[in-house]
Amino acid sequence: MTQTTAIPPTMRAAVLTGQQALSVKEVPTPAYAADEVLIEVAAVGVCGSDTHYFRHGRIGDFVVDAPLILGHELSGRIVAVGADVADSRIGERVAVEPQKPCRSCRECRAGQYNLCRRMEFYATPPIDGAFARYCVIRDEYAHRVPDSMSDEAAALLEPLSVAITTMRKARVAPGSSILIAGAGPIGIICAQTARAFGAAEIIVSDLVPERRERALRYGATRVLDPRETDVATAGLDVNAFVDASGAARAVFSGIRAVRPGGVAVLVGLGSTEMSLPIEHIQNFEVTVTGIFRYTDTWPAAIHLVSAGLVDLDSLVTGRFDLDHAAQALESDLDPDSLKAIVRPGP
Known part of the structure; x- marks a missing residue:
């Protein structure tokens, strides 16, 4: 494990504890495995699934029955890497593909890892998401973005995917x-x-x-x-x-x-x-x-935004800090709202 700055043992996160019950708590900073990176979160887009979990506590068979951190559209900066990841990645600005397939099932072996039955997907019970200062993802799912791309656009590469x-x-x-x-x-x-x-x-x-x-x-x-x-x-x-x-x-x-x-x-x-x-x-x-999520879309998404073929920055109609994440989740009630962004920074 390699890191250039001291990582605090705990972090602030907006935690869903019940229907329309969201509170900012101090929670343990997530540990990262040898093939993973620790990301300091810069921006998180609010998705319809986040608002659905917030209001109803479930989406189909996915039920929130324990405290859950929402948010799966995100960007940030790598601040630490596991033993199998090159130290040179520390400091990179990245967009996160927020999923962890098993790599060994029939669907994963066929290249359809989005259909993995053992998938761990951000902000889908019981997997925590990114309304927090830090998050962890496998090295290959932290996609480097150019300096010309804003943190907000990088976060919105997820719905673009x-x-x-x-x-x-x-x-x-x-x-x-x-x-x-x-x-x-x-x-x-x-x-x-x-x-x-x-x-x-x-x-x-x-x-x-x-x-x-x-x-x-x-x-x-x-x-x-x-x-x-x-x-x-x-x-x-x-x-x-x-x-x-x-x-x-x-x-x-x-x-x-x-x-x-x-x-x-x-x-x-x-x-x-x-x-x-x-x-x-x-x-x-x-x-x-x-469609159920995506496979191998971030390179195309980065190209479309970098080439000016898709405009994501202008879609942002609201910006909220972590303490106002609940307001971000309610912002879709405004007919003029399109995309809300939560910035969990310190």
């Missing part, structure tokens, strides 16, 4: 067309990423006028109000449909807007069960799939 995975699954290519349901944070990042992947037509639907207007500033070529336009029968005929809303009606209508041989990708968290237009899926051989 979701969008990159989505575009890959949707087979978005130069000249293709895509419909995105939902203009929240993921929908907006998906619109930008679709543009970066070369999509010629990017249609975004949302119920909220302000969100539709915002989508036009971030890559959408056209926006729709689904209350005024029946997406299913509007003749959109898109190559791909992406649901970033989780709304059952949006999913049903969006799939029907896909042309023969096209793809529908379900990203948004919605009902555990919903109706699908089976006749359309069968007769037009539409591929319907989901």
Whole structure:
């Protein structure tokens, strides 16, 4: 183990202790293994999953039944390394891929480590996240970022990785067309990423006028109000449909807007069960799939931001220190909010 500065034995962290109960506590600084690095956290983005755990205490089968530190969209600086990690990494600014697969299961061996059944993922019970001064990650999942990239943009490479995975699954290519349901944070990042992947037509639907207007500033070529336009029968005929809303009606209508041989990708968290237009899926051989996190996306994400193809900095609409992390988790109630950032610094 190598470190250049003294690491305190304890650190401040915002700990979820119950539904809508978050308090700043002094907790042990995490220990790091031989293949891991210790990171001083610079910025953490607030994700919809964080707010869901905060408000409801669970997401599906993942239940918060013990104190939990939230936050999995993060950047920071390496301050110490394990015995198997080069000392030269100390001091690097990094974006964190917040997962620890087992490396040995069938899915890991097939390169689908995001589907690892023994995955340890930040801020998913019982694994602590990054609303804290320090965190630990395996060496290969601490991705060096250029000095030109802000801490906040580096943290938001995580939701950008979701969008990159989505575009890959949707087979978005130069000249293709895509419909995105939902203009929240993921929908907006998906619109930008679709543009970066070369999509010629990017249609975004949302119920909220302000969100539709915002989508036009971030890559959408056209926006729709689904209350005024029946997406299913509007003749959109898109190559791909992406649901970033989780709304059952949006999913049903969006799939029907896909042309023969096209793809529908379900990203948004919605009902555990919903109706699908089976006749359309069968007769037009539409591929319907989901995404669950990501594999090998950070290099692409770093390139897209560094090349100016995706703008993450302007998505930040609120900044909070650790003592106000609860307010950050509630900031999505403001219709003008897009991404909140927590800075856990000392």
